[in-house]
Each structure stands twice: as structure tokens, then as C-alpha cells.
Amino acid sequence: MEIDIFTLFPQWFEWLRQQRHIANVLASGSHIECVDFRAHTPLSGGQVDDTPFGGGAGMVLRVDVMEAALRARYGVDPVELRERRRVIALAPGGRVLDEPLVGELAAEPALTLLCGRYEGFDERILEHFASDVISIGRYVLSGGEPAAMVICDAVMRKLPGALGDERSAAEESFSDALEGNPEYPHYTRPAEYRGWGVPEVLLSGHHERIAAWRLERSRERGAGGAAAPS
Numbered sequence: 001m002e003i004d005i006f007t008l009f010p011q012w013f014e015w016l017r018q019q020r021h022i023a024n025v026l027a028s029g030s031h032i033e034c035v036d037f038r039a040h041t042p043l044s045g046g047q048v049d050d051t052p053f054g055g056g057a058g059m060v061l062r063v064d065v066m067e068a069a070l071r072a073r074y075g076v077d078p079v080e081l082r083e084r085r086r087v088i089a090l091a092p093g094g095r096v097l098d099e100p101l102v103g104e105l106a107a108e109p110a111l112t113l114l115c116g117r118y119e120g121f122d123e124r125i126l127e128h129f130a131s132d133v134i135s136i137g138r139y140v141l142s143g144g145e146p147a148a149m150v151i152c153d154a155v156m157r158k159l160p161g162a163l164g165d166e167r168s169a170a171e172e173s174f175s176d177a178l179e180g181n182p183e184y185p186h187y188t189r190p191a192e193y194r195g196w197g198v199p200e201v202l203l204s205g206h207h208e209r210i211a212a213w214r215l216e217r218s219r220e221r222g223a224g225g226a227a228a229p230s
């Protein structure tokens with residue numbers, strides 16, 4: 001998979017590239033490349049944003065700057081680019097990222113992530129250049145970079161070779177194996193701590209009963225039973 005990230009802070013992604021499962025996937029031939037808006041802006045002094053028409057606080061990322069950066073990277077009109085690959089603008093009000101959407105993105109050969117800053121994007125970027133507008137939750141971050149990292153992390157851990165043990169992804173929260181429900185509780189040694197024990201079935205060595213118990217706990221959580229603490 002190829003992920004291109006358009007950002008004002010390309011150096012932030014150095015850390016991401018070094019994280020174990022991301023590094024595993026990159027070593028298998030996937031790529032994360034960053035494009036700095038400032039490196040391609042047609043405006044003087046590295047300008048990328050401007051004041052909003054109609055007034056108000058903050059600055060807005062300009063559509064001509066975005067076009068210049070996309071053209072520099074892909075050599076095509078960005079209006080056509082979104083027919084060829086998913087061009088994802090990150091915005092708090094977008095489609096909220098969830099496991100089905102992560103799975104959808106993980107099946108793509110290439111993704112482009114556009115990180116906003118300040119007040120966000122000129123709306124024409126969303127209307128004419130983006131194929132998707134995605135939010136990582138209903139709250140406001142200072143920039144799209146953490147959201148891009150969340151998408152890279154969630155998507156790349158689904159790719160072959162990302163995890164040390166492929167079974168980790170087969171049976172985890174929201175997976176088909178758990179019928180889309182949150183994962184069941186885990187326990188490890190010591191079996192008794194401050195008088196807090198662990199469910200007897202997990203110590204039984206009886207694989208079928210353990211699997212049935214786990215599925216039941218998972219279903220309970222999916223039905224609204226809270227994971228501790230409640």
C-alpha cells in the first residue's frame with residue numbers, strides 16, 4: 001500500500017514510521033510519503049493560508065496551494081485524481097472512522113491523506129479534490145496530523161506482516177469472529193491479586209468452554225455491558 005500524507009509537518013511522521021507494526025509493513029514494500037504544502041506553494045514567503053471571506057477568526061488553507069501540492073506529486077489535475085485513488089480530507093465533521101471504514105481503506109492500493117490546520121480547508125478542496133472527508137471522532141484537534149496517524153495505524157495493522165501474530169487481528173474488538181462486538185476481558189498472572197481473582201473458566205484449560213465464555217462476554221459488551229470500570 002502507498003500512503004501519501006499532505007501536511008505542514010512532515011517530520012512528525014518519522015516517529016510513526018518507526019513504530020513496530022508500521023515498520024514491518026514498510027519493510028514489506030509499503031510506503032508512507034509526506035508532501036509539504038509549503039514546498040510547493042505558488043505564493044511568496046511559503047504562504048499556504050489566508051483570511052476567511054466573510055470575516056472571523058483564524059486562517060483557511062488555500063485551494064490553489066492544495067492544487068499545486070497535488071499536481072506536484074501526481075502530475076494530473078486533482079479533479080481527476082480522485083477518480084484514481086482515495087483522496088481523504090481530514091475534518092472533524094466528516095464520516096466518522098470505524099472498523100468497517102478501516103477495513104475498506106485497508107483494501108485500497110493507495111491512499112492520500114490531506115491534513116488541515118488552523119480553521120481548516122477552503123471548502124472547494126473538499127468539494128472538488130477530495131473523494132472522502134473523514135473524522136476520527138466528534139472533537140476538534142489542532143491539525144489533521146494525529147488523525148492521519150490514527151488512520152495509518154489502524155489501516156496498516158490490517159496488512160499482511162504487520163503484527164507478530166496474525167491471530168491478534170483475527171479475533172479482536174469489532175472483528176467478524178466476535179460478531180462485530182468489543183473484545184472480551186483478558187487476565188494474566190498473578191491469578192490472585194489483592195483478593196481479586198480471575199474467572200475460573202480461564203484457568204480450566206477447557207478450550208471450548210473458554211471460547212464460549214469469551215464470546216458471551218463479548219456479546220454482553222456489544223449489548224451495552226460496559227468494559228470495566230463501569
Ligand SMILES: C[S@@+](CC[C@H](N)C(=O)[O-])C[C@H]1O[C@@H](n2cnc3c(N)ncnc32)[C@H](O)[C@@H]1O
Pocket residue numbers: 089090091092093114115116117118119120121134135136137138139140141142143144145147
Ligand atoms: C482546528 S481544526 C479545524 C476545525 C474547524 N474550524 C471546525 O470547527 O470544524 C484544524 C484541522 O485539524 C484536523 N482535525 C481536527 N479535528 C479532527 C478530527 N476530529 N478528525 C479529523 N481531522 C481533524 C482537520 O484537518 C482540520 O482542518
